[in-house]
Amino acid sequence: MPFQLSAKSRERLKGVHPDLRRVVERAIELTTVDFVVTQGNRTQDEQDELYAQGRTKPGKKVTWTRNSRHIGGFAVDVAPWVCGGIEWDDDGRIGVWPRIAEAFKAAAAELGVPIKWGGDWLKTKDRPHFELPADRYPA
Numbered sequence: 001m002p003f004q005l006s007a008k009s010r011e012r013l014k015g016v017h018p019d020l021r022r023v024v025e026r027a028i029e030l031t032t033v034d035f036v037v038t039q040g041n042r043t044q045d046e047q048d049e050l051y052a053q054g055r056t057k058p059g060k061k062v063t064w065t066r067n068s069r070h071i072g073g074f075a076v077d078v079a080p081w082v083c084g085g086i087e088w089d090d091d092g093r094i095g096v097w098p099r100i101a102e103a104f105k106a107a108a109a110e111l112g113v114p115i116k117w118g119g120d121w122l123k124t125k126d127r128p129h130f131e132l133p134a135d136r137y138p139a
C-alpha cells in the first residue's frame with residue numbers, strides 16, 4: 001500500500017533542505033502508516049512568534065526554544081494520518097509512531113542522510129519532529 005505526499009505536504013516541504021526532503025519523499029514510499037507534513041521551514045520571526053505563545057502571548061506553549069532546527073529548513077514535523085484525520089496517538093496505544101520513525105530511518109539509511117528523530121530524545125520527546133543533525137548540517 002504505497003502512500004503519497006498530499007499537495008499540502010509538498011507545499012510544506014518548500015524551503016526544507018533538499019537532503020531532508022529526499023528522506024521525506026522516500027519515507028512516504030516505505031511507511032506502513034500514512035503521514036502528513038505539518039511543518040517545515042520557519043523564519044526566525046515565525047519561531048519567535050511561536051515561542052511567545054504561552055509566554056508573552058495567550059495560548060499553550062508549543063516550543064521551548066528560539067533556536068529551532070526548523071529555521072532554515074533543517075527540520076520537519078509530520079503527523080500520522082489515520083482514517084481521514086490526524087492521529088497523534090499521544091499515549092502510544094495505536095503504535096503508529098514507531099512505524100513512521102522506522103520508515104524515516106530506513107529512508108535516511110538508504111540515502112546516506114543522517115537524521116535525528118525527536119521521539120528518541122530522552123527528556124521531552126517530540127515525536128512529530130525529524131531533523132538533520134547540526135554538526136553535519138550547520139545552520
Ligand SMILES: [Zn+2]
Pocket residue numbers: 039070075076077128129130
Ligand atoms: Zn519540529
